[in-house]
Amino acid sequence: MSVKKVMIVGAGQMGSGIAQVFAQSGFQVILNDVTEDALNKGKASIEKILTKDVTKGKITEEDKSKALNNLSLSGNIADAASCDLVVEAIVENMDVKTKVFQELDRVTPPHAILASNTSSLPITEIAAVTNRPEKVIGMHFMNPVPVMKLVEIIRGLQTTDETYETVAETAERLNKTSVEVNDFPGFAANRILLPMINEAIYAVYEGVASPEDIDTVMKLGMNHPMGPLQLADFIGLDTCLYIMEVLHDGLGDSKYRPCPLLRKYVKAGWLGKKSGRGFYEYT
Ligand SMILES: CC(=O)CC(=O)SCCNC(=O)CCNC(=O)[C@H](O)C(C)(C)COP(=O)(O)OP(=O)(O)OC[C@H]1O[C@@H](n2cnc3c(N)ncnc32)[C@H](O)[C@@H]1OP(=O)(O)O
Numbered sequence: 001m002s003v004k005k006v007m008i009v010g011a012g013q014m015g016s017g018i019a020q021v022f023a024q025s026g027f028q029v030i031l032n033d034v035t036e037d038a039l040n041k042g043k044a045s046i047e048k049i050l051t052k053d054v055t056k057g058k059i060t061e062e063d064k065s066k067a068l069n070n071l072s073l074s075g076n077i078a079d080a081a082s083c084d085l086v087v088e089a090i091v092e093n094m095d096v097k098t099k100v101f102q103e104l105d106r107v108t109p110p111h112a113i114l115a116s117n118t119s120s121l122p123i124t125e126i127a128a129v130t131n132r133p134e135k136v137i138g139m140h141f142m143n144p145v146p147v148m149k150l151v152e153i154i155r156g157l158q159t160t161d162e163t164y165e166t167v168a169e170t171a172e173r174l175n176k177t178s179v180e181v182n183d184f185p186g187f188a189a190n191r192i193l194l195p196m197i198n199e200a201i202y203a204v205y206e207g208v209a210s211p212e213d214i215d216t217v218m219k220l221g222m223n224h225p226m227g228p229l230q231l232a233d234f235i236g237l238d239t240c241l242y243i244m245e246v247l248h249d250g251l252g253d254s255k256y257r258p259c260p261l262l263r264k265y266v267k268a269g270w271l272g273k274k275s276g277r278g279f280y281e282y283t
């Protein structure tokens, strides 16, 4: 199957980035969210990035219009009835995701592939709530989506080769490089990245150094483009905590225990860049 039309569920930072790259690659895209406000914010962020790219001469005004013409907004998940592929990018919570997958299973045509952009949750478990587990797969983009080249493709236990190949070919059409990963907590990217971020938070918690100095260590000492605390704020501290909980519960090793300071910040509503405050303040 060659994918022509996609729905992206969730118009947050990941969903809007995913919608943008699909629209720029010539796919028909429906961006879905529960509120009109979220949809408008998602569309505005796509327009802002495309306008910047025009100013920089990376794309033409015509490329921008074409991409925006490929994009429509919808508050009704039943609009996925016309789609070949759905990429879900809502909150990292199994209960919420499985409800959405049950709904998608009801409304999409039988040939449609249902993909999740989950950072860490088991694809096999998400697939099990549908009547098409062979067509459920992980399509894990990296943040910021328009910039990062990688897509982790995660096979659930019942994902077929055909589903895998369609998604791998779709990632290639998006000009991304994909890697095949098996269904383990945190997959590959976050099994490696998140323990480093969590350790950096422990270092702040234990008074090893200030957040600024810890980030400087990793930026100037290891040439990371962002320090781990700046990156945690960028990912979202709620998402970081959900991922650490999945690693801790799923792998059962105390080395993955989420730092109490991370829990405290999330409880306080300090979710990082998206809420205006995390390890740093954002205006
Ligand atoms: C949690 C998960 O499940 C998985 C994950 O995603 S983990 C997170 C993975 N991501 C990372 O590790 C990101 C690490 N950070 C970086 O690579 C860089 O800091 C960065 C690309 C985000 C920004 O780069 P920078 O050099 O510091 O800043 P800046 O010069 O403003 O941006 C570089 C380019 O990226 C673009 N860019 C930055 N943020 C962007 C965004 N949100 N959307 C689109 N484009 C963006 C800029 O427009 C710029 O483009 P040009 O080179 O064409 O001018």
Ligand SMILES: NC(=O)C1=CN([C@@H]2O[C@H](COP(=O)(O)OP(=O)(O)OC[C@H]3O[C@@H](n4cnc5c(N)ncnc54)[C@H](OP(=O)(O)O)[C@@H]3O)[C@@H](O)[C@H]2O)C=CC1
Residues within 6 Å of the ligand: 009, 010, 011, 012, 013, 014, 015, 032, 033, 034, 035, 038, 089, 090, 091, 092, 093, 096, 100, 117, 118, 119, 120, 140, 141, 142, 143, 234, 235, 236, 239, 274
């Ligand atoms: N942040 C990152 O760096 C990365 C995140 N991911 C994964 O991507 C997913 C989304 O993360 P991110 O974009 O950062 O999160 P955001 O909080 O930015 O966006 C989530 C969006 O989904 C909406 N939403 C919540 N429930 C539903 C629903 N039932 N139907 C439709 N929309 C819904 C939210 O609306 P509202 O705000 O109203 O609740 C919000 O607009 C998560 O699974 C995360 O783990 C993957 C790679 C990187």
